[in-house]
Amino acid sequence: MARAAAKKASNVFVWILMGLLFIALAGFGIGSFSGGASQVGAVGDVEITAEDYFRALNNEITAQIAQTGEPVNFASLRARGIDQQVLAGLVARAALSNEAAQMGISVGDEEVARQIQQISAFQGTAGVFDRETYEFVLQQQGASPREFEADTREDVSRAILQSAVIGGLSAPDLFAEAIVAYQGETRDFTRLTVTRNELTEPLPEPTDEDLAAYYDENPQRFTRPEARAITYAWIIPAQIMDGVDVDEDALRDLYNDRASLYIQPERRLLERLVFGTEDDAQAAYDAIAAGETDFDTLVEDRDLTLDDVDLGEVSRIDLGAEAAEAIFADDESEIIGPVQSNLGPALFRVNAVLEASEVSFEEARGELREELADEAARRAIDDMREAMDDMLAEGLTLEELADQTEMDLGTIEYTATSEDGIAGYDAFRDAAEAVEERDFPELMELSDGGLFALRLDEIIPPTLPPLADVEDEVTEAWEQSALRDAVAARAQELVGQLAQGATLEDLGDTAEERLIRRQDLLPDLPPTTAPQVFQLASEGDVVMIPGAQAAHIVRLDAINAAARDAPDTSILLTILEQTITQSMATDIFEAYGQAAQADAGISTNSGVINSVHAAFP
Numbered sequence: 001m002a003r004a005a006a007k008k009a010s011n012v013f014v015w016i017l018m019g020l021l022f023i024a025l026a027g028f029g030i031g032s033f034s035g036g037a038s039q040v041g042a043v044g045d046v047e048i049t050a051e052d053y054f055r056a057l058n059n060e061i062t063a064q065i066a067q068t069g070e071p072v073n074f075a076s077l078r079a080r081g082i083d084q085q086v087l088a089g090l091v092a093r094a095a096l097s098n099e100a101a102q103m104g105i106s107v108g109d110e111e112v113a114r115q116i117q118q119i120s121a122f123q124g125t126a127g128v129f130d131r132e133t134y135e136f137v138l139q140q141q142g143a144s145p146r147e148f149e150a151d152t153r154e155d156v157s158r159a160i161l162q163s164a165v166i167g168g169l170s171a172p173d174l175f176a177e178a179i180v181a182y183q184g185e186t187r188d189f190t191r192l193t194v195t196r197n198e199l200t201e202p203l204p205e206p207t208d209e210d211l212a213a214y215y216d217e218n219p220q221r222f223t224r225p226e227a228r229a230i231t232y233a234w235i236i237p238a239q240i241m242d243g244v245d246v247d248e249d250a251l252r253d254l255y256n257d258r259a260s261l262y263i264q265p266e267r268r269l270l271e272r273l274v275f276g277t278e279d280d281a282q283a284a285y286d287a288i289a290a291g292e293t294d295f296d297t298l299v300e301d302r303d304l305t306l307d308d309v310d311l312g313e314v315s316r317i318d319l320g321a322e323a324a325e326a327i328f329a330d331d332e333s334e335i336i337g338p339v340q341s342n343l344g345p346a347l348f349r350v351n352a353v354l355e356a357s358e359v360s361f362e363e364a365r366g367e368l369r370e371e372l373a374d375e376a377a378r379r380a381i382d383d384m385r386e387a388m389d390d391m392l393a394e395g396l397t398l399e400e401l402a403d404q405t406e407m408d409l410g411t412i413e414y415t416a417t418s419e420d421g422i423a424g425y426d427a428f429r430d431a432a433e434a435v436e437e438r439d440f441p442e443l444m445e446l447s448d449g450g451l452f453a454l455r456l457d458e459i460i461p462p463t464l465p466p467l468a469d470v471e472d473e474v475t476e477a478w479e480q481s482a483l484r485d486a487v488a489a490r491a492q493e494l495v496g497q498l499a500q501g502a503t504l505e506d507l508g509d510t511a512e513e514r515l516i517r518r519q520d521l522l523p524d525l526p527p528t529t530a531p532q533v534f535q536l537a538s539e540g541d542v543v544m545i546p547g548a549q550a551a552h553i554v555r556l557d558a559i560n561a562a563a564r565d566a567p568d569t570s571i572l573l574t575i576l577e578q579t580i581t582q583s584m585a586t587d588i589f590e591a592y593g594q595a596a597q598a599d600a601g602i603s604t605n606s607g608v609i610n611s612v613h614a615a616f617p
Helices: 001-027 051-066 072-078 084-103 109-117 130-140 145-166 173-184 209-216 235-243 248-257 278-287 295-301 321-328 361-393 399-404 426-435 469-501 529-533 567-600 607-614
Strands: 039-043 046-049 185-192 226-237 265-276 310-315 335-341 344-354 409-412 449-458 512-516 541-547 551-560 602-604
Touching: 001 567, 039 051, 046 051, 046 084, 051 607, 072 084, 084 145, 084 567, 084 602, 109 145, 109 512, 130 145, 145 567, 185 469, 209 278, 209 469, 226 335, 226 399, 226 426, 235 361, 248 361, 265 295, 265 321, 278 295, 278 335, 278 344, 278 607, 295 344, 295 426, 321 335, 321 344, 344 399, 361 399, 361 449, 399 409, 399 449, 426 449, 469 551, 529 541, 529 551
Parallel strands: none
Antiparallel strands: 039 046, 039 602, 185 512, 185 551, 226 409, 226 449, 265 310, 265 344, 335 344, 541 551
8 A cells, every 4th residue: 555655646746847847948949850750859869759749739728628618729829838838848758758768767567557557537437447448548548558558657767766866855954944033033113203293393385486396307296197088978867867757656556565664663672581481580580680690691691692682673563462562561671571472481681762663655755756767767778779779880970879869978088097977887997998999889888777889089198287287286296295305304303312312202202013023014104114124233223214294213122033932933934844845856856957958958840840730720
């Protein structure tokens, strides 16, 4: 059993090896090949046949179809460079096979048979190897048993070689420990925040010269993005529903159908705790009345939760006669009972009293009419669709369509940030981004039952508006910049006072941050705060961190080493050890693959490759 498990594992090594060799060999140039016409290429003494290449390409197409569920042809495969990847994989296999052969590494027929018998695809209904199934599956793949057995022998040989090259690798303990110590370190610091309120002088009002200079120095902040000038015609239910006739009887019928929503009886929000006997219920009630316990405690003593005893909104008809009379006749008591419920003697807690309410037909009429009018307007728009489609097909412009129908005409300079009016509809946004100037308008649907058609009139390149058009925007940006500079300057003044012997606490209200990690993002602090704190070398060091609305003076209080015995530290150490080992294996095998290629040489026959490609439809 142990030996069989080891052989199964060797198959896994083969696939890992193929991936590593692909990395190692994919970057090398491919020369010409002068061998027979049935050979795609060779690595040393190992040939790559046209049949191997064709089968590998066909298997890749099958795998892509299975993965995506969509048709895949060779042209699309080649457009993505998959053919080159497949060929590189075959080259990798051949390079390793050549190396194993040069070393005399191979296995006997018994091991080959053992490997093949373990493949589930070759097993019959009894779950054991079946010769007929084996031959049938290979026939479906266009391979013979002799070819497959030879490939299997090479697979096992390559696995043995791989184990010899990278087997037994492990990451140096100090390497992973150093990374964990770095990642697990935390820091404590104290911060003082400098805002507008801490400025010694108020911010000045910007002059015209200030605004003009800021506008000239920061044109990118005020440049409007590329826009699409679009003309559109649209109609939505809200545009026509006021003019839709709604039958009065239909309104009455809808009101009656929803009577339970508009006419609500008196209700209580109740919790119910049931007892085995009325004496038990009375004893519990008396204990509550005496202040010896409360309802919540009684629930907990029964190993229940408040969700278990919650009844929600309850009306008279939801309770038995005795309970309904006791509960709805009492508007003052919180605890009522004991009364007989359908589950036995119980105490009820009243959490709220909901008075009876009634919305008359006249009060609900506007809401009901709006709903029925919206439905009628949707039907009316749907009835208009065919005629509007015909008009567009006859070549009418959007202007003519709006003139001859109930559609409204509009224009918009659409950008990705547009969201007003028709731009609030996803369907319009998608169409606006996709439309081209040569496209003819066509009718499309909106999510609320409306219809629209559009035309791209012009693509407006990015434009910097005149200062007068964006003066408010420039003023706001100038003020933000001035505030940022002022609080940073004030913070630098305070840092100077620290250098003269003042403490951070002397300068204002401070806040403490403890056990901060390198990757932490701290609320109300700039995103660079943690990285800058970790650049401080010693306790007591200070850094000023500017922000948009405030500047922050940070003092490093403590450097805390990683907690080596913490569970998350142990997990991180394990992950790092595995990652480093895998990285080492990849690097070593990449170097090995480069050496194998240099020794054996890689050659291909472009004519045979093209012939294989031509065999695909």
